Amino acid sequence: TIANKEEEAVVASTIGNLSIKVSSPEVEIQALSGGNQQKVVIGRSLLTNPKVLFLDEPTRGIDIGAKGDVFRMMVQLSQQGMAVVFSTSDLKEIMAVSDRIMVMSGGKLTADIVRDQAEESALVSASAQGF
Numbered sequence: 001t002i003a004n005k006e007e008e009a010v011v012a013s014t015i016g017n018l019s020i021k022v023s024s025p026e027v028e029i030q031a032l033s034g035g036n037q038q039k040v041v042i043g044r045s046l047l048t049n050p051k052v053l054f055l056d057e058p059t060r061g062i063d064i065g066a067k068g069d070v071f072r073m074m075v076q077l078s079q080q081g082m083a084v085v086f087s088t089s090d091l092k093e094i095m096a097v098s099d100r101i102m103v104m105s106g107g108k109l110t111a112d113i114v115r116d117q118a119e120e121s122a123l124v125s126a127s128a129q130g131f
Contacts, residue, residue: 099115
């Protein structure tokens with residue numbers, strides 16, 4: 001349960017800011033959909049006011065609507081000056097959201113490309129270099 005008014009305000013703000021779909025702030029996280037669970041995890045991370053947000057496969061296993069919400073949140077945080085670093089194996093996500101793309105393969109950095117200069121074929125090639 002939510003302990004005090006300050007926590008209630010933070011929870012309400014996070015639910016609104018991240019478009020978390022929940023019938024009540026008292027609902028347990030495990031009762032939420034995968035996409036809303038992911039947004040709660042991101043929301044918790046944001047409560048520390050980080051300068052850099054690291055996300056590992058932030059949209060894996062969530063529905064298309066929640067993916068859109070997560071992408072919009074990532075872009076919005078970036079526009080507010082936060083560095084958002086994420087890993088994904090989804091090339092379409094990389095091309096849609098990233099400003100700068102770094103490819104690692106076999107434990108080594110194989111490409112560092114500004115999004116405007118990125119081509120899917122070059123990224124696929126770089127991802128195979130370490131093997």
